[in-house]
Amino acid sequence: MSAVAPIVVVARWRMAPETVQAVLPLVAALREQSLAEPGCQGYEAFQSVGVPGELLLLERYADQAAIDAHRASAHYQDLVVQRILPLLSGRQVELLQPAA
Numbered sequence: 001m002s003a004v005a006p007i008v009v010v011a012r013w014r015m016a017p018e019t020v021q022a023v024l025p026l027v028a029a030l031r032e033q034s035l036a037e038p039g040c041q042g043y044e045a046f047q048s049v050g051v052p053g054e055l056l057l058l059e060r061y062a063d064q065a066a067i068d069a070h071r072a073s074a075h076y077q078d079l080v081v082q083r084i085l086p087l088l089s090g091r092q093v094e095l096l097q098p099a100a
């Protein structure tokens with residue numbers, strides 16, 4: 001039996017360019033707390049050079065249970081659901097696994 005492949009979350013967040021400076025410290029706090037989760041294997045945030053107001057988050061989790069635990073965590077509910085999502089104008093989230 002093979003091991004469960006990790007899952008990569010690719011999230012694109014769009015917001016008004018003037019909102020980015022309010023969101024970045026929240027993302028930094030989210031990254032720090034997410035990396036402390038047992039199932040989180042990586043968490044990187046990137047700001048678009050060419051598209052003001054766009055962030056790309058690359059997150060890596062051990063499995064779907066780790067993603068579910070992340071989304072149920074107090075810090076996700078506070079930082080993302082309560083504070084960040086109301087500031088976004090758009091959001092795309094993809095879940096990816098290694099192809100081979």
